[in-house]
Amino acid sequence: MQDALFYLFAFLTLVFGFLVVANPFSRNPVTSAMFLVLAIISLAGLFVLLHAFFLAAVQVLVYAGAVIVLFLFVIMLLDLKAEEQRKLKAAGVAGGVLAAGALLAIFLASLWAASRDPAAAGGADAPVLEGGTRALAKLLFTQYLLPFELVSVLLLVGMVGVVLLSKKDLK
Amino acid sequence: MNIGLEHYLAVSMLLFCLGLLGVIARRNLLIIYMSLELMLNAANLALVACSRFTHNLDGQVFVFFIITVAAAEVAVGLALIVALYRKRQTAHVEDLTLLKL
Numbered sequence A: 001m002q003d004a005l006f007y008l009f010a011f012l013t014l015v016f017g018f019l020v021v022a023n024p025f026s027r028n029p030v031t032s033a034m035f036l037v038l039a040i041i042s043l044a045g046l047f048v049l050l051h052a053f054f055l056a057a058v059q060v061l062v063y064a065g066a067v068i069v070l071f072l073f074v075i076m077l078l079d080l081k082a083e084e085q086r087k088l089k090a091a092g093v094a095g096g097v098l099a100a101g102a103l104l105a106i107f108l109a110s111l112w113a114a115s116r117d118p119a120a121a122g123g124a125d126a127p128v129l130e131g132g133t134r135a136l137a138k139l140l141f142t143q144y145l146l147p148f149e150l151v152s153v154l155l156l157v158g159m160v161g162v163v164l165l166s167k168k169d170l171k
Numbered sequence B: 001m002n003i004g005l006e007h008y009l010a011v012s013m014l015l016f017c018l019g020l021l022g023v024i025a026r027r028n029l030l031i032i033y034m035s036l037e038l039m040l041n042a043a044n045l046a047l048v049a050c051s052r053f054t055h056n057l058d059g060q061v062f063v064f065f066i067i068t069v070a071a072a073e074v075a076v077g078l079a080l081i082v083a084l085y086r087k088r089q090t091a092h093v094e095d096l097t098l099l100k101l
Helices: A002-021 A029-049 A053-078 A081-085 A090-115 A133-140 A145-165 B005-025 B029-053 B058-088
Strands: none
Touching: A002 A029, A002 B005, A002 B029, A029 A053, A029 B029, A053 A133, A053 B029, A053 B058, A090 B005, A133 B058, A145 B058, B005 B029, B029 B058
16 A cells, blocks of 8 residues: 555656656746646655655645745746747757766666665664654754754845845845 | 665655756746755655654754755745846846856
8 A cells, every 4th residue: 555655656746846847738837836836745745655744744834835835926926928938948958868867877876786785775664753743843942953043043034135135226 | 565765765866857957958047946946855855765764853854954944045046036037027047148258
């Protein structure tokens, strides 16, 4: 059952991810944003399969809820009608495929080499670690308290930066 | 066959490469930005999978911080794109040749 769900969610994530990057039917950024929502929700399914329940919820709330809405607002503001007619440069596509393919080859070769190493095998049959809210919060508010506070400062800095950037007369 | 760490890592790598392809091949700033988000999510998946299979919650805390930083990054980046669009009336990387000699 779990194996079937893994293959289902992995397949959906990769298909939707591909449709974000290269949709053969539409070059509209809105379509890409919608497929990004679907890819992120399938990724949250993978997180649930990994017993990271809190992160799955946060993923849906923050990405599908906040980030995509922000994207859609900006797309709406910019009115990118003229952009749709543009052709993709063949050199750019070829370079992208080459770079991504080379990186993928390196990744898969390293993965294959690591999976043949008998010392790295096993681990899945050990007791499952639950990534629920309680366990994560305990770690977050004890060992990782300082980074947690620093992240709040970072969010404040980001907010001030956005307000400054969106002023009318940007110098 | 049991689903192991390798399966999750393979999905994460494929997703990362898809994001890289989008960043290099696409010319629309917004779609480049969405591909960046895809790459960040691939890294998140790898971290959560490693955290699950090494029995250590630190990876999940790290992903929590990554999601927070990514949200701040998206806000600032989109504000930059809007400011750029106001000045140059374009969100297309080929029109942004100010630094070209």
